[in-house]
Amino acid sequence: MADEVSYGSRTALFRDVSRGGEADGSLAGRYRFATPRSRQTRRPKRDTFGWVTVGTDRDRHRNHERLSDRFAPDAAMDSPARVAVADIAVMVAAAKSGVSASTLPILLGSVQVFLDARTDEYARAFECIHRDAGTAVYFVPLGHWDTKGVALGLSHREVDAVRRAHAEHLRHVGVELNRREEFETALEIREVAVVSTD
Known part of the structure; x- marks a missing residue:
């Protein structure tokens, strides 16, 4: 579940992680910053043959062999x-x-x-x-x-x-x-x- 928290003119998107047992009653304990999927940085990656592939920061295959x-x-x-x-x-x-x-x-x-x-x-x-x-x-x-x-x-x-x-x-x-x-x-x-x- 994601909530929007406003700070003046800025709006940040946070994801509720309290269900995972990490809540301590504070905002920091209940939420962590979650980048919207549309804003996730896309990094070029090279596969074994030198071709560039594209994936998000959460791409699990980070160690492409050259x-x-x-x-x-x-x-x-x-x-x-x-x-x-x-x-x-x-x-x-x-x-x-x-x-x-x-x-x-x-x-x-x-x-x-x-x-x-x-x-x-x-x-x-x-x-x-x-x-x-x-x-x-x-x-x-x-x-x-x-x-x-x-x-x-x-x-x-x-x-x-x-x-x-x-x-x-x-x-x-x-x-x-x-x-x-x-x-x-x-x-x-x-x-x-x-x-x-x-």
Whole structure:
């Protein structure tokens, strides 16, 4: 139950809390200030993927986990793991996925550590479509990133962003080699993994 208490030109809304056993006979004991719902401050919040959500002050979900916090400690934020995927491919993938351009390199860096620890495995098991001084690009089966995403604990959105980034890297290579159309056709039945060779 809410009551309005007037002080000159000011009117404050108080909520009766005496039923909860807190009354001591005084105004302070019987009432506490209650902000009308229409006046509650709405604070922007960021979810795991950096998107802004809005909730009132009473929103119980205050500790939204950030993707950057999960994949890299604060001390390492300025120097994330090296990413084998071309910068232009990262930018295009960020634009097409739900992961921000500032967060995607951190995600890709963590995935790169996973891939680079398995360089020999990829070389034995998959077809290398292109190799240069620092990277090897492999064709892998459809569903490859879904499987690796489970192993890495990635969400569907994160898996999609990683898949897109590696595919865009191959498209970038295809433009340089004048093989874009060939690679586009191959991407209809296969996925791509870019592994460091340094």
